[in-house]
Amino acid sequence: MATSLAAVTLGNPVLTASGCAAAGRELAPFLDPAHLGAVVTKSVMLRPRSGRATPRMAETPSGMLNSIGLQGPGIDAFLAHDLPWLAERGARAVVSIAGGSVGEFAEVAQRLVGAPGLALLEVNISCPNVASRGQVFACDPMAAADVVRAVKAVTTVPVFAKLSPDVTDIVAIARSCVDAGADGLSLINTLLGTVIDTDTLRPVLTGITGGLSGPAIRPVAVRCVWQVHAALPGVPILGMGGILTGLDALQFVLAGASAVSVGTAVFHDPSAPTRVLAELRAALAARGFPQLTDAIGLAHREPHR
């Protein structure tokens, strides 16, 4: 079930999702990271970050809100401890990078040049831009493009921009990122949500808002993949958003994704990525697809009569 994301060929199309698998090590009791298409690591920034105060999580119908605040060890510790662990096990790494400024994105990307096992960079532009009073890069076509351009200027691996669905026109943002040199797009990041505790009469999360993930957002994600693939059919898409099963993954592929990330499902079922892969393989075979690539974007075509 080989597939490719821009210049990168993957043995199969099922990856973890950023922020849902740490850097892979914690999932080792439940799956072999080398058997996945790739491990997408939690967004790494230049410096260590504590993340926010708790509560950081609220369960919602078929989903959850999280407001972690990009807790992480910083790029130095990531390069020293996390990436080598994946490389030693023969796992491919898609490294998600984040920053509070265009310069920080570029610096993190620069530090990753030549890192072992690095297949691809996923640029998490759904984080606040310090220079625009916290507006997230992903909501501004110009800011999003600035990040992509800066990262492309320093790295040699393909660069995927991870887009937020919380925008008026996701195709416009997608086009802006591709014009700036993005080799592909990751669709979608979480949607902003709020839950209020009716006993305390206050928001559950310390951060007030959190990112909504899980099956609740799947139709939104499939719609985004559909719209972007329709507008930019030559641009590879890594699809994610509420995938729990192989049939969920197949929806993304049919909408135009070349590969998928399994995220929140891991919290429910730590072996979900390998299960989804097996289910997707069976679903493709049952529908007579000789290979995955025959199914990518198929839903856009007129049915045979």
Add this chain to the structure above:
Amino acid sequence: MTAAQVSAPVVSTEPVGAYQLITLDAPAIASGAEPGQFVAVAVGGPETAMLLRRCFALYTADSATGRIQIVVAEHGPGTGWLVQVRPGSELDLVGPLGRPFTLPDTPGAAVLVAGGYGSAPMFDLARRLRAAGSAVQMVVGAGSAERLFGVDEARVVADSVVVTTDDGSVGVRGLVTDMLPGLLGSPGVSTVYACGPMAMLRAVAGLATSYDLPCQVAVEESMACGIGVCMTCVLPVVGADGRTRMVRSCVEGPVFEADRVRWKDVGTLPGDVVGADAMDLR
């Protein structure tokens, strides 16, 4: 030992006071599990809309029979589903998870403090302590009689037991911590263990420190995954290097040295936590 994900048949389920005691056939988890470790249980069945696992301390884990037991307090739709599960059905479990209690290097006298169903992991701990030559005193408390768990068993596994209830329906009226000044000051007491609500743990930790006693606590932070990937169950803990980090209670806990936890800062982000300076926009 490494955690396993298993589909575990429910052997029996029975109400015990305000709680439900569920016995499961889970040999892969029962073998090698230690007191203080927990299991993460999927709730709601195959088509569930509740994605997050519920975590429960192991009450018993018997490698000979392959059975484990958990104590469930119903306080929402997830635990509400769990207490209705019937024998013969199966639960999706991940475990054993987390760092267990550790026994003292040399035997002494241990005081075990438990609040509500937080007593669950304390009985196996008491047995192991006594097998290793320590004396065990237990203080078991709850809001009311039906919210106590395991008082009769405590009388079997401990050398002495004190029971408290907030309403005085059983034992001494008051909090478990009201009993501690007398106990912790007794000659020979060498270590303290505690499990229960965070406010209780904080109070026990403070008392243990004032008596200069080592104290281990098993914390109850809400978790989404239980395996260390979601980063939601963090609390500020001082490391061996003296610096405070937001650490995951599921993998670096749930058992912590009590004097390492910055109790008054739980639920906040103190400015001196490693990486707090990078939180430009909170």
